[in-house]
Amino acid sequence: MSKTDWNQYSLETQAIRAGQNRTQEAEHSIPIFTTSSYVFNSAEEAALRFTGKQPGNIYSRFTNPTVSAFQERLAAMEQGQRCLAFASGMAAIMAVGMGLLKAGDHVVCSRSVFGNTVLMFQNYFGKFGVETDFVTLTDLSAWEAAIKPETRFLFLETPSNPLIEIADIEALADLAHQHDCLLIVDNVFCTPVLQKPLNLGADLVVHSATKYIDGHGRCVGGAVIGNDELIENNIYPYLRTGGATLSPFNAWTFLSGLETLAIRMKAHCDNAFELAKWLQQQPAVEKVHYPGLEEHAQHELAKRQQSHFGGVVSFELKGGKEAAWKLIDATQLLSITANLGDVKTTITHPASTTHGRLAPEVRLESGITDSLVRISVGLENINDIKADLLRGL
Numbered sequence: 553m554s555k556t557d558w559n560q561y562s563l564e565t566q567a568i569r570a571g572q573n574r575t576q577e578a579e580h581s582i583p584i585f586t587t588s589s590y591v592f593n594s595a596e597e598a599a600l601r602f603t604g605k606q607p608g609n610i611y612s613r614f615t616n617p618t619v620s621a622f623q624e625r626l627a628a629m630e631q632g633q634r635c636l637a638f639a640s641g642m643a644a645i646m647a648v649g650m651g652l653l654k655a656g657d658h659v660v661c662s663r664s665v666f667g668n669t670v671l672m673f674q675n676y677f678g679k680f681g682v683e684t685d686f687v688t689l690t691d692l693s694a695w696e697a698a699i700k701p702e703t704r705f706l707f708l709e710t711p712s713n714p715l716i717e718i719a720d721i722e723a724l725a726d727l728a729h730q731h732d733c734l735l736i737v738d739n740v741f742c743t744p745v746l747q748k749p750l751n752l753g754a755d756l757v758v759h760s761a762t763k764y765i766d767g768h769g770r771c772v773g774g775a776v777i778g779n780d781e782l783i784e785n786n787i788y789p790y791l792r793t794g795g796a797t798l799s800p801f802n803a804w805t806f807l808s809g810l811e812t813l814a815i816r817m818k819a820h821c822d823n824a825f826e827l828a829k830w831l832q833q834q835p836a837v838e839k840v841h842y843p844g845l846e847e848h849a850q851h852e853l854a855k856r857q858q859s860h861f862g863g864v865v866s867f868e869l870k871g872g873k874e875a876a877w878k879l880i881d882a883t884q885l886l887s888i889t890a891n892l893g894d895v896k897t898t899i900t901h902p903a904s905t906t907h908g909r910l911a912p913e914v915r916l917e918s919g920i921t922d923s924l925v926r927i928s929v930g931l932e933n934i935n936d937i938k939a940d941l942l943r944g945l
């Protein structure tokens with residue numbers, strides 16, 4: 553079945569069926585192809601493959617059947633023409649920069665992106681003469697004001713981590729295109745189940761498959777999805793040369809993760825929404841950040857742009873860092889770990905962990921106070937999660 557045929561099916565079906573190219577062994581499950589290279593029938597065939605005149609596998613740094621199956625499945629789910637997998641989410645973001653940027657170019661990036669993404673643009677692309685300006689995610693006029701003739705792309709995550717703010721993808725895509733720039737969206741928090749940025753006008757989507765796509769906290773991986781032309785001309789040549797390749801074993805793990813993604817996301821969202829409403833009623837809690845709550849500044853936008861409100865809740869406690877650490881240390885069930893998107897509920901103190909390497913003033917500008925706690929709500933029974941939090945509230 554060709555790639556485009558998957559558009560006739562809904563996401564739940566794509567997640568289970570897309571990407572499988574059954575071999576002559578007639579296997580039902582997708583196999584793990586542990587091979588570094590591939591054999592040619594003749595010297596001529598080898599030459600044709602290497603020059604790209606004949607399609608087919610050459611070497612697993614850039615194509616592997618198990619990895620290809622994962623790519624095809626995720627591309628179908630994001631409604632993109634093509635997906636390339638990478639060794640991690642950061643490797644995928646690195647590939648976007650390496651593939652699209654040159655010295656003298658400019659990037660406008662949301663201030664509220666993953667901590668390592670800030671460091672990637674500032675410290676590493678910055679070192680090679682690419683300048684990045686950071687703006688407030690939800691302030692459309694700030695994005696517009698930051699765009700220069702040299703701007704190559706706008707980069708954002710929505711919802712943001714850890715404050716769960718929502719950007720208007722459609723409006724930012726229009727803005728980017730008016731200025732001949734691209735819009736790149738990190739879709740880790742929503743996954744294609746809740747939000748499809750390409751359909752809203754984004755040019756590329758990046759993923760950390762480590763989070764909800766795996767869903768069980770086992771493997772690290774990433775992906776970039778977009779149209780054939782951008783992927784073929786800008787991202788694929790970098791993957792081939794840069795070599796931050798996803799292993800077939802990890803791709804196989806993510807393939808099974810995708811199969812249950814839709815039902816897991818629904819359950820994560822239901823648990824998170826209930827927890828957010830419950831946290832609001834706790835006297836020790838100052839403020840809850842969750843887009844499902846009517847008080848959330850982008851509640852209406854979230855309803856329009858996403859099919860549900862997501863699995864991550866953050867909140868501020870009365871009593872600063874001391875209260876935050878006390879709550880975290882009092883838990884017995886929840887995992888104290890910075891990972892998210894796991895079936896296990898995880899609890900973290902962003903200011904001293906995920907965002908601890910940012911300068912204190914940058915952190916505060918982003919609204920990440922010392923009293924903030926982030927919970928990636930898992931699939932345990934919600935009453936057990938609440939009871940565990942009550943120990944420290």
Ligand SMILES: *Cc1c(COP(=O)(O)O)cnc(C)c1O
Nearest residue numbers: 640641642666738740760762773
């Ligand atoms: C984790 C994460 C990344 C980086 O992904 P890795 O797989 O850890 O390299 C990028 N963006 C977001 C939003 C993330 O949560």
